[in-house]
Amino acid sequence: MSAPAPRSSMDRLDFFSSILLTAFGVAVLVESLRLPRLENLKVNPYTVPGLVPGLLGVAIAACGLVILLRSILRGGWRAGGDAMDWRRSAAVRRTLVTLALTLVYALVLFPLVPFRIATPLFVFVFIVSTEAMMEGRRPGLRAMVTAALVALATGLVVGYVFQHLFFVRLPGG
Amino acid sequence: MDGLSSFLSALIGIVTSTALIDVLWATLLGIVVGMMPGLTATLGVALMTTLTFQMEAERAILILVCMYVGAIYGGSRSAILLNIPGTPANAATSLDGFPLARAGKAGSAMAIATTGSVVGSMIGMVALALIAPLLAEFALSFGAYEFFWLAVFGVLVAGQLTALDDPIKGWLAGFLGLFVAMIGQEGIHAVPRFAYGSTDLAGGIGLLPAMVGAFGFAEILTVMRHEAYEVVRSKVDSVWSGVRQAWGYKMTALRSGLIGTFMGLVPGVGEDMGSWASYAAARQTSKNGSAFGKGSVEGLLAAETGNNAAVPGALIPVLTLAVPGSAPAAVLLAAMIIHGIRPGPLIMVEFPDFVFSVVAMVFAATLAMGALGLLLTRPLLLVLRVPRERLMPIVFVLCTVGAFAIASRTFDVGVMIVFGVLGFLLRELNYPMAPLILGIVLGDILDKNLRRGLVLSDGDLTPFFTRPISAVLWLTALVFIVLTMPGVRRIFTKLTGRWEKTS
Numbered sequence: 001m002s003a004p005a006p007r008s009s010m011d012r013l014d015f016f017s018s019i020l021l022t023a024f025g026v027a028v029l030v031e032s033l034r035l036p037r038l039e040n041l042k043v044n045p046y047t048v049p050g051l052v053p054g055l056l057g058v059a060i061a062a063c064g065l066v067i068l069l070r071s072i073l074r075g076g077w078r079a080g081g082d083a084m085d086w087r088r089s090a091a092v093r094r095t096l097v098t099l100a101l102t103l104v105y106a107l108v109l110f111p112l113v114p115f116r117i118a119t120p121l122f123v124f125v126f127i128v129s130t131e132a133m134m135e136g137r138r139p140g141l142r143a144m145v146t147a148a149l150v151a152l153a154t155g156l157v158v159g160y161v162f163q164h165l166f167f168v169r170l171p172g173g
Numbered sequence: 174m175d176g177l178s179s180f181l182s183a184l185i186g187i188v189t190s191t192a193l194i195d196v197l198w199a200t201l202l203g204i205v206v207g208m209m210p211g212l213t214a215t216l217g218v219a220l221m222t223t224l225t226f227q228m229e230a231e232r233a234i235l236i237l238v239c240m241y242v243g244a245i246y247g248g249s250r251s252a253i254l255l256n257i258p259g260t261p262a263n264a265a266t267s268l269d270g271f272p273l274a275r276a277g278k279a280g281s282a283m284a285i286a287t288t289g290s291v292v293g294s295m296i297g298m299v300a301l302a303l304i305a306p307l308l309a310e311f312a313l314s315f316g317a318y319e320f321f322w323l324a325v326f327g328v329l330v331a332g333q334l335t336a337l338d339d340p341i342k343g344w345l346a347g348f349l350g351l352f353v354a355m356i357g358q359e360g361i362h363a364v365p366r367f368a369y370g371s372t373d374l375a376g377g378i379g380l381l382p383a384m385v386g387a388f389g390f391a392e393i394l395t396v397m398r399h400e401a402y403e404v405v406r407s408k409v410d411s412v413w414s415g416v417r418q419a420w421g422y423k424m425t426a427l428r429s430g431l432i433g434t435f436m437g438l439v440p441g442v443g444e445d446m447g448s449w450a451s452y453a454a455a456r457q458t459s460k461n462g463s464a465f466g467k468g469s470v471e472g473l474l475a476a477e478t479g480n481n482a483a484v485p486g487a488l489i490p491v492l493t494l495a496v497p498g499s500a501p502a503a504v505l506l507a508a509m510i511i512h513g514i515r516p517g518p519l520i521m522v523e524f525p526d527f528v529f530s531v532v533a534m535v536f537a538a539t540l541a542m543g544a545l546g547l548l549l550t551r552p553l554l555l556v557l558r559v560p561r562e563r564l565m566p567i568v569f570v571l572c573t574v575g576a577f578a579i580a581s582r583t584f585d586v587g588v589m590i591v592f593g594v595l596g597f598l599l600r601e602l603n604y605p606m607a608p609l610i611l612g613i614v615l616g617d618i619l620d621k622n623l624r625r626g627l628v629l630s631d632g633d634l635t636p637f638f639t640r641p642i643s644a645v646l647w648l649t650a651l652v653f654i655v656l657t658m659p660g661v662r663r664i665f666t667k668l669t670g671r672w673e674k675t676s
Contacts, residue, residue: 010603017602021345028352036364046627049364052620053355056348063345091398098397098565099594102390106573106590111583119570126566130397134562147563154567158574166227168578 011076018068025061029054094133101126115159115170123151176302179529180536187537192235199236200541201549203243207250208556209564210257211396214244214444215388215500215610216568219381222508223575230512235534237508238488241501242294242538245444245484246546249286249477251557254279262444262483265452265476272468277410280550284415285470287546289426289477294539296430296478297437297485302532304438309493309528312518317626318637322646323440324619327496328612329650331441335605340658346604347441350612351619353378360621373584380507380613382576382585383592387606388500389572390593393565395600412550422471425455426478433479437486441611443499444480444487451479485535492516492528496615500607503614511579 032054037045071077101122109118127147131139139147162168187193199221206217221240225233248259253270266286273282315323328351332343356367357377368375419426429451436447455475456465465472487498488505495517497503509516514524521528576589596606630636637643655661 013602017598031367035366038362038364041362043362044628046632047361047624049359049362049366052623053352053366056352056355059348060345060352063341063348066341067345091400095394095398098394101566102393102569103590105569106586110573110577110586123566123570126569127563130562130565131560150563150567154570158567158570161224162574162578166224166578168574169581170574170577171583 011071011074012078013076014067015071015076018064018071020064022061022064022068025057025059025064027057028060029057032057090133094130097129097133098126101129109172111171113172115163115172116155118172119158120148120151120155123154124148127151175525176306176529179526180302180532183526183530183533184536187235187533192232193537195232195236196239196537196541197545199239200243200538201545203240204247204250204542204545204553205556206240207244207247207259207263208553209559210251210255210259211392211561211565212244212568213260213388213392213501214241214248214262215384215504216392216572217241217244218501218504218508219384219388220571220575222381222504222511223385223578226508226511226579230509230514231530233512234505234509234514234531235537237505238531238534239538239541241505242481242484242535243542243545244501245480246287246290246294246477246542249290250283250553253282253286253473254554254557260444262448262480263476264445265448266473266480268452268466268476269469269472270476272466273470273473276468278415278468280410280412281415281418282473283550284412284547285419285473286477287412287543288416288419289429289474290481290546291539291543292426293430293433293478293480293482294484294535294542296427297434297482298532298535298539300431300434301485301489301535302529305489305492305528306521308489309518309521312494315494315518315642316640317622317629318640318643319646320618321622321626321637322643322650323494323496324615324622326646326650327440327615328608328619329654330439331611332605332608333654334439334442334446335607336603339603340654342602342604343608346599346606347608347612350609350614351616353383353609353613354616355620360617361624373582378588378613379579379585380610381504381579382588383613384500384504384507384610385572385576386589386592386594387596387610389568390589391596391600391606393569393572394593394597396561397565412547416547418470419474422474425459425471425475428458429455429475429478430482433482434486436479437483437498437502438489440490440496440498440615441500441503441607443502443607444483445607447483447486448476448480451475451482485532488531488535492520492531493518495618497611500610503610506614 032050035050037048105118105122109122124147127150128139128144131143163170187196203217206212207214217240218237221237225236244260245262248263249266249270251257251259252263252267253274256267256271258264258267270282270286328347329344332347333340336343356374358365358375365375432451432454433447436442436450452472452475455471456462459465459471461469483499487502490496490498491502491506495506497506506516514527572589573586576585577583579585600606626637638647
């Protein structure tokens with residue numbers, strides 16, 4: 001679905017992400033070497049728990065390194081001007097707002113606040129704020145009422161299905 | 174004959190009971206999920222697994238199969254009407270479907286897609302019935318060495334095929350998935366790995382919350398990042414002329430069905446490649462190849478036949494090897510395990526009727542898909558008028574509650590969030606998601622069988638390379654990977670070009 005980024009900006013993104021991935025691969029290898037080898041239990045050395053994760057650490061680091069070298073050869077390490085555009089774009093604002101709202105719901109409201117309050121609140125705020133961002137102005141009364149109805153219906157229907165049909169005890173009281 | 178009677182009794186069981194109602198609503202819901210840009214078949218099957226885990230096994234699997242078949246087909250609607258593939262499997266569909274819709278032939282295009290999907294699904298279903306029992310019997314001769322290579326083969330080939338332009342990213346995604354499977358207590362000595370004192374991490378990362386995150390939450394972030402799609406207002410012509418047009422390309426449909434089934438069979442590759450490979454083959458063999466991409470009936474038919482044929486194709490390795498042929502099939506595999514069915518080489522011994530029950534489920538879902546797709550053409554257009562700002566928060570609520578409901582752990586909500594953010598970032602960096610998920614499924618198989626194999630051979634690596642099936646697996650993977658590498662592909666194309674000129 002997502003259109004690929006232009007080659008130059010992808011090389012730049014590859015440069016930074018491959019550093020992280022290579023470091024991650026090395027960390028996995030180090031942590032695998034630190035896993036118990038169960039010598040005191042006299043287990044077969046070929047069955048030590050760190051064997052496969054260690055090999056995977058090497059594979060991840062190797063692939064990361066190849067991507068890193070490739071991006072350096074293509075000049076991806078040089079700072080490009082498009083990074084600023086990326087930060088200012090409406091697409092990024094929409095993504096960050098979505099991320100913030102969903103994180104607050106999943107990590108704060110859902111575990112701590114009763115479901116039938118938390119869910120309508122989240123759905124209402126999400127619809128109103130994203131519609132406002134799309135249209136560039138505060139949504140009218142009709143849009144607010146629609147958002148409230150969708151929010152209430154979601155809280156009631158999803159809550160009923162999971163709590164009363166599937167007997168799932170939802171957190172948040 | 175045993176197989177046929179098992180199939181017929183399962184089919185009669187579906188048609189003459191309330192299961193028929195399940196088939197209709199689950200397939201319709203699948204079509205709706207597939208139609209909506211941002212809701213994929215994988216997400217649909219994963220969310221539905223969380224809604225059906227308390228049902229009895231056969232009923233739950235029937236609903237999931239219908240959702241899967243319906244969603245892969247449903248994606249063609251938005252591809253034709255909006256030029257936005259409803260699921261990644263319908264990307265090739267939009268190339269010819271959208272130009273047809275713009276030319277005022279949206280109804281015909283939808284009918285061609287429906288016919289192709291039904292034909293493809295039926296071809297795949299026949300292959301499922303014929304190949305699955307044979308493959309299960311063959312897989313009985315697999316030992317630790319063969320299962321190790323099967324896991325390596327799956328991750329490498331899936332990584333290669335889902336990231337053709339940049340296979341290293343595909344492999345890296347697969348390795349990350351394999352690493353995720355290493356978290357938690359390992360299966361031989363019960364030593365917790367990468368748990369750092371957390372009992373939740375020691376229990377391992379659940380496949381379903383991870384998939385709901387990687388395919389649900391990540392997709393919500395992706396959809397909200399992009400501009401809103403235009404609401405469909407196009408007029409729809411009669412659908413029946415489309416069915417007649419599709420009939421004119423019988424051989425294309427047959428070939429696409431076979432290619433799609435084969436692509437489904439290859440671990441982790443699935444419907445997307447089923448569709449693209451069928452489309453490419455049809456274009457190459459067509460008398461009117463230049464019309465492809467400009468509203469070709471043959472191109473649309475090939476793409477839609479290919480992706481739906483891959484659905485039953487992807488179920489073949491799920492049932493017989495416990496290795497998923499695609500991302501939605503990986504969820505289906507997890508659902509089967511939740512419901513106490515143990516897919517793998519012993520399936521024809523332990524659950525001999527189950528394979529043919531799945532064949533009957535695919536058959537029922539295909540008929541429902543065809544009927545609903547043709548009869549509800551206009552009412553289904555309303556689905557595409559739902560604005561994403563109202564749909565996405567509801568989907569996120571379902572992702573959160575669904576991730577929590579499986580084991581009643583808030584930890585799983587955290588897993589969903591982490592995999593969602595990770596999935597979104599990896600996608601933005603052009604890393605494919607399917608090898609990552611396949612890696613999570615295959616990690617345990619790879620880990621246990623490498624270590625068991627080394628114990629059996631006392632550290633000698635020779636049997637990994639010399640046993641006949643092992644040799645076939647690693648050689649095939651090697652040849653395949655070398656041949657599809659961009660550099661080698663360029664050389665190969667140059668050489669064949671020269672050869673064609675001289676001959």
